[in-house]
Amino acid sequence: MGSSSLLLFWGYCGLFFWLVFPLESTADDVNECLDTTTCPAYATCTNTLDSYYCTCKRGFLSSNGLTQFRGPGVTCKDIDECSQSSSPCGLHSVCRNLLGRYKCSCLPGFSSPTGNDWIPGNPGHFACTDVDECADPGICPEHATCRNSPGSYSCVCNLGFESSRGNRNIQGPGETCKDIDECSQSSSPCGLHSVCRNLLGRYKCSCLPGFSSPTGNDWIPGNPGHFSCTDVDECADPGICPQHATCHNSPGSYSCVCNLGFESSRGNRNIQGPGETCKDVDECLYMCPSNTTCTNTPGSYFCTCSPGFAPSNGQTSFRDQGVHCRDIDECSQDPSPCGPNSVCTNVLGSYSCSCIGGFQPNPEDSLNFSCKRIPFKCKEDVIPNNEQVQLCQVGAAVEPEYGSFCTLMNATFSVLDDACENRTAEVSLKDTAESLASVLKQTSTWSNFTKEETSALATVVLESVKSSTLAAFLNPSANVSQTVQTEHLEIESKIIKEGCTEKNMTFHLKAKGDKMEITCSTIEESDSAGPTGVAFVSFWGMESFLDESFFQDPQNPLANFQSKLKVKMNSRIVQGIMTGEKKDGFSDPVIYMLENIEPKQEFERPICVSWDTNLEGGRWISSGCVVLEASKTHTVCSCNQMMNLAIIMASGELTMEFSLYLISHVGIIVSLVCLVLAIATFLLCRAIRNHNTYLHLHLCICLFLAKTLFISGVDKTGNQVGCTIIAGFLHYLFLACFFWMLVEAVMLFLMVRNLKVVNYFSSRNIKMWYLCAFGYGLPVVVVAVSASVQPQGYGMHNRCWLNTDRGFIWSFLGPVCAIIMINSILLTWTLCVLRQKLSSVNAEVSTLKDTRLLTLKAFAQLFILGCSWVLGLFQIGPMASIMAYLFTIINSLQGTFIFVIHCLLNRQVREEYRRLITRKTKPSSETQSSGILLSSVPSTSKTG
CATH class of the missing domain: 2.10.25 (Laminin)
Structure with missing residues (x-):
């Protein structure tokens, strides 16, 4: 190992040793980070040689904003990233x-x-x-397309479909796409002359019959070409229409019209269905004139006149439209085609036969028409439908109670049997009259009969006289004129052959003081072809048992009233007879002049009555005749037929129905109570006491007195002088009511014409006693003049009122109509003046409106008092019943209406009534000028 490597090794070892066994500092360094409270929460502590510092953890920020910090008060808060x-x-x-x-x-x-x-x-x-939601094939409903969009998607109904809400887009869960019926749109997608058929998501177009499209029918959008329907010219096919027809093309169709002179097999010009052909027209349906026979030929026709007609050109057959067939008058032939004793009447194309008077068609001659002499009425023709009469005809033993009745009935029938036994023999009117007189003179026997027996026997007697007289007329050897007189029967007869030389000629027949007049024009209307017989019969004593108890008038023109009439028979019974009498009446009337048994009184009213056998076996009725003239001794009746006639005198009063009576009396009593309340109000209510209420007070007093006198004395007709006095006072009081209304209208008119006067009455231009003189004085003048001109006009036999027979009632209605007309003009003028003032003087609007309200109330008052008397003039004709009820209701409730208008419709009066009922005193500070005062008129200046 080299020196450098060795040196490095020892260096590492030293570092490790220092780290494991650190040497104590010479300065005694303290590690503050060992204390967990040195740094705040969410912070990291870092120790240094001589100190420390804190740093916030990731995601936190110090409260002082520094990355490294130390010291108290600094915290680490979360960072909102x-x-x-x-x-x-x-x-x-x-x-x-x-x-x-x-x-x-x-x-x-x-x-x-x-x-x-x-x-x-x-x-x-x-x-x-x-996320692509459209990747899910089931995301949209059927017939919809999914369209992806950032973060969402939409479902759109395919062409030809729409959502269940009527939109293209699906807008919520549960929506589906339904087919759109394009064919139901207002404008068809296929165009004109087409038929649209809806399909799923599309539609199909086809042309109507008679139209075609270059695309053909059953075209669907998306197919090649453009669909449009054009008319097909069917007439291009020469065989489309049948023979003798012309083809006429029309949009979508065609028509085949038969040529002139041809018609379809259904009778029309147009061919209307398959299989129809054009056939020759039968011109006989319309080408020949009336009264002809038409013969159709192939391509032509000809006309021949019907039997009984002849052509105007004399040719047997013709086609000329100007030729017509004239009627042949068969009755002009000689001899007559109807035979003897007949009347031939020509009719269009034929003739009719009838027999002359006294003859009838012979049923035994079935081949030809012939007439045989008709029997006049015999027993079997005049037997009434009466049980007692039937018992008399049985032939068995008659019950004792019907013995007298059957004896007279059979005696009457024997008269007819004598005339009917040998119809060719002469009938003696004298023998007939004497035989029937024996029946009529048994007055005591008739009085024991029942009403039904009396009417039955009287009917047979009257018919027997008529039949016997007609039988006498049938014999040509009968005298031209004859008069038969007996104690109980008188007959005058005339046979008129050539006597009617002039139409205005009149024949007079007389019997027992009674007369009958008949003109030639009436005689010429007779159905008798030969000489006409006329007779007039008067019965004496028959009126005593065929009296007024048999009077019944089903056509009473006073049907709305109970006819409490006193009636009595006041003439003999007469009878008019004529051969060939028309059943529907004559053009010119027959005049009867009947002698009154007792002189006619002024209060009596004559009624011409005729005997009707169809009404309860026989009754007197008032139809068919009218009274032309009535004097004390005679009554003249005009009748449209020959009839059995008599005169009944009617007297007494016509009283109202119970409903009208009840309405009248209850209404008058209510009116009197209301008038008393109104008079008390005008006298005692100080809040409204003024000259206006002074006028209303006098009107109410006059009306109260008039109503009281009317309900208590109008029917007091027993004392003639007292009735006259009552009628005069009623005349005066009712006139006074209208004159006080005239005063009120004049005062209203003068007030609005002098609007600048503060108080018109206080100006002393008119004294109140002047108004009283006018309101009470002028009626006195009218009554005095009326009484002096016609004193007998006051009082009638049935009520104490003005006499209506001679027009005296106009002494009341004349002034009333004049006052109604004057008041209407004045009040209308007043309203016009007020209208002008209301539009120009704003300071006076309130009081002017009050004055206008007074004027309208005066109008209502005029209508209430005047309307009833005007309605009284119209109580005739078909509206009599309605007018009677209106007259009664309005006239009886006049006082009630006035109380409502002048008291209940016045706010101050209502307050006084309310205060009187609740017993409250009127505050002293309350003004008394809020009511409607005629004397209060606005001035041109204002007061504070």
Whole structure:
């Protein structure tokens, strides 16, 4: 070994020895690092020869910012490596700080070869790279394509699909791709004239019938070519339409139209289906005129007139449109085709036959029409549908209780049997009248019959007289005119052959003081082809048992009222007879003048009644005749038929239905109570006491007195003088109500025309006694003038009111209508002035509005009081029932309406009522000017 090597060896040994057995320093060096508290936590202590120093461990930083430090107070705090501007973990990572170190993890969608939760010092190098999620074939649902992106991926539905939320992109778990129905879009993807059929993820296009595409049908997007449908010209095929048809092309279709003169097998010009052909048109359906027979020929036609018609050109057959077939008048032939005793009536293309009066068609002649003499009404024709009458005809023993009835009934039937036994024999009117007079004179026997028996026997008697008279007219040898008079029956008859030379000629027939007038125009309307017979019959004493108890009027024009009429029979029963009488009535009426049994009184109303056998076996009804004239001794009736006639006198009052009666009385009582409350309010309520309430007070007093007098005295007709006085006072009080309304309207108008006057009444321009003179004085003048002109106009037989027969009611309605018209004009003018003031004077708006409210209330008051009397004028015609109810309701509740308008709708009055009910005193500081005062008018200056 050399010297240098030896020296090195000893050097190492010395160092080892020093390290193992250190020599004590000559200066006695202390190792502070042996004390664990020398350096703070997370620090490393380093001893030096003469001292020490502390250094923070990796991942920590001293509180004084020095790398080496010593001394108390300095600590090592953790360094947040993750808060650095450049993350120590790199991109697409998440850095999590730990004590003295940090941890790295990759974001979702990224990965590192070291894995997540990597800590510096661990093996490997941490770096995040993108994860390709699309490598998983099941990552996206069916019909979707996966698209990878840094740290994520997206699923996009393939073309033709959309997500369950209606988007292309899948936006959440559970979403799937469903097929898009491209064909359901508003604009078809296939274009016009096409049919779109949806497929999975795509669609298929085909053209509609009659259209084609160069790509063909069943084209799918992506296939070669561009799909579009164009029209196919089917008419290019010459055999597309049948023979005698022309092809007309149209978009997508075509039509085959038969040529002129041909039609399809379905009867149309157009061919509408396969298999149809064009056939020759049958021109006979429309080419020939009316009343013809058309014969169709191949390619042509000809017309012949129907039987009963002849062509205007005289040719048997024709095609000229100007030719028409004229009716042949068969009745002009001689002899008549209907035969003797007949009437031939020409009709279009034919004729009809009817028999003259007294004849009927012969059913035994089935080959030709012929007429045989008709029997007039006999027993079997006039037997009424009555059980007792049927018992009389059985032939067996009649029960004792029906003995008298059947005796008279069979005696009446024997008159008809005599006339019907030999129809060619002459019937004597005298014998007929005498036979029936014996039946009529047994008045005491008739009085024992029931009502049904009396009506049945009367019907048979009347029909027997008519049938016997008609039987007498059938015999040509009968006298032209004859009069038969008996004690109980009188007949005057005329046979008119050539007597009707002028249409306005009138025939007069008279029997027992009664008369009948019939004109030639009425006689010419008779269905009798031969001479016309007319007769007038008057029965004496028959009215005593066929009296007013049989009166029944189902067509009463006063159906809305209970007819509590006193009726009595006041004439003899008469009968008009004419051969060939029309059942539907005559154009010109028949006039009957009947003598009154008792003089007609002024309060009585005559009613012309006729005997109706179809109503309960026989009843008097008022239909068919009207009263033309009525005097004390005679009544003139105008009837549209020959009938059995009599006069019934009606008297008494027409009382209202119970419902109207109840409404009227309850309403008036309620109105009287309301009027008392209103009068008390106007007198005692100081808050509203002014000249306005003074006017309302007088109106309410007049209306209260009028209503009280009306409900208590309008029906007091027993004393004529007292009734007249009541009617006069009612006339005066109701007029006073309207004149006080006129005063109020005038005052309102004058007030708005003088808006600059602070208090119009306090200006003493108008004295209150002037208003009283006007409100109470003018009605006195009207009543005085009316009473002097027509004193008998006050009071009627059924109520104490103004007489309506001679127009005297207009002495009340005339002033009322005039006041309604004047008030309407004044109040409308007042509202117009107020409207102008409201738009120009802002300082007076509140009071002007109050005045306008007063005017509107005056309008309402005018309507309430005036409307009821106007409605009274319309209680006629089909609206009578409705008008009666409206009149009753409004008229009876007038006081209630006034109380509501002037008291309940006034705020101050409501406060006074409330204070009176709750018994509270009014505060002294409360103003009394908040109400609506007619006398308070705004001034041009303001007060503080």
